[in-house]
Amino acid sequence: MTAFETRALLKQLEATVEENLDRHLASAENWMPHEYVPWREGRNYATLGGEPWSAGQSRLSPIARTALELNLLTEDNLPSYHSELKGTYGRNGAWGAWVNRWTAEEGRHASCIRDYLLVTRGVDPGHLERARMATLQAGWDSGDKPLLHACAYVSFQELATRVSHRNTGRYCEDPIAERLLARIAMDENLHMIFYRNLVQAALEIAPNQTLRAIADEVVGFVMPGSVVPGFARKAARIAQAGIYDLRIHHDDVIMPLVRHWRVFEAEALDADGEQARQDLAAALGALDARAARFVERRAEAQADGR
Ligand SMILES: [Fe+2]
Numbered sequence: 172m173t174a175f176e177t178r179a180l181l182k183q184l185e186a187t188v189e190e191n192l193d194r195h196l197a198s199a200e201n202w203m204p205h206e207y208v209p210w211r212e213g214r215n216y217a218t219l220g221g222e223p224w225s226a227g228q229s230r231l232s233p234i235a236r237t238a239l240e241l242n243l244l245t246e247d248n249l250p251s252y253h254s255e256l257k258g259t260y261g262r263n264g265a266w267g268a269w270v271n272r273w274t275a276e277e278g279r280h281a282s283c284i285r286d287y288l289l290v291t292r293g294v295d296p297g298h299l300e301r302a303r304m305a306t307l308q309a310g311w312d313s314g315d316k317p318l319l320h321a322c323a324y325v326s327f328q329e330l331a332t333r334v335s336h337r338n339t340g341r342y343c344e345d346p347i348a349e350r351l352l353a354r355i356a357m358d359e360n361l362h363m364i365f366y367r368n369l370v371q372a373a374l375e376i377a378p379n380q381t382l383r384a385i386a387d388e389v390v391g392f393v394m395p396g397s398v399v400p401g402f403a404r405k406a407a408r409i410a411q412a413g414i415y416d417l418r419i420h421h422d423d424v425i426m427p428l429v430r431h432w433r434v435f436e437a438e439a440l441d442a443d444g445e446q447a448r449q450d451l452a453a454a455l456g457a458l459d460a461r462a463a464r465f466v467e468r469r470a471e472a473q474a475d476g477r
């Protein structure tokens with residue numbers, strides 16, 4: 172897509188952005204992050220004369236700690252996401268207003284998860300801070316995705332983040348963490364709906380290019396947390412625990428959106444659009460097969476007590 176075509180598409184989609192920004196503002200709750208943190212449990216760390224952190228102080232299981240830490244570090248990288256979105260969507264009009272609003276909402280997520288973890292001594296605060304520094308220095312580079320690819324990606328990514336927070340909350344076995352993460356997941360759900368509606372509108376304006384974008388983003392999907400130090404190891408543990416695995420990715424993230432967009436019912440596609448749809452069908456089949464193999468291997472490992 173040329174720069175000229177991208178500008179034309181941004182303009183064509185602007186009414187949808189405006190309409191969905193209004194809908195979003197009417198449905199989003201201005202919730203207060205400080206209300207979700209058990210401040211009374213807080214106490215000084217070593218330098219201020221208190222006790223240093225030790226693993227025994229955490230009420231979270233090691234896997235719950237890993238999942239919360241990965242979710243938090245992913246949220247921490249917000250400055251990079253903001254600049255990537257500004258680069259793609261621009262800073263003007265409804266697009267710019269959306270990016271700023273979205274950024275303000277996302278900013279709550281990292282701050283209240285960190286407050287919860289520091290107050291409850293859920294994770295090693297020194298390790299967490301070093302990982303935050305490393306994550307922000309790595310930054311997030313979406314690879315200059317074209318506009319429609321960026322819209323498809325963030326639809327999947329917001330839903331993936333929603334599912335990941337929700338499942339992590341359940342896994343924590345702490346009602347305070349569960350309440351906090353369920354609240355954050357509600358924000359992610361509204362973000363997903365915003366982008367889902369945008370892709371829906373794009374499918375009507377430019378069905379062939381939008382189908383190509385959806386197919387490419389299903390094939391190449393990478394979690395935004397992939398730049399977090401030790402991501403592969405952390406993601407593997409989280410998958411083993413069933414918090415976020417390939418089965419969940421296929422069933423609860425990719426398929427609900429693909430179904431919602433009714434891409435297999437789209438008519439009057441050109442040859443490129445048809446090819447994109449075939450590529451998408453092949454990618455979905457391959458993802459489903461990988462998910463089935465993963466679940467099988469995990470069940471075998473659990474049966475062997477590994
Ligand atoms: Fe978030």
Ligand SMILES: [Fe+2]
Pocket residue numbers: 277329332358359362
């Ligand atoms: Fe979000």
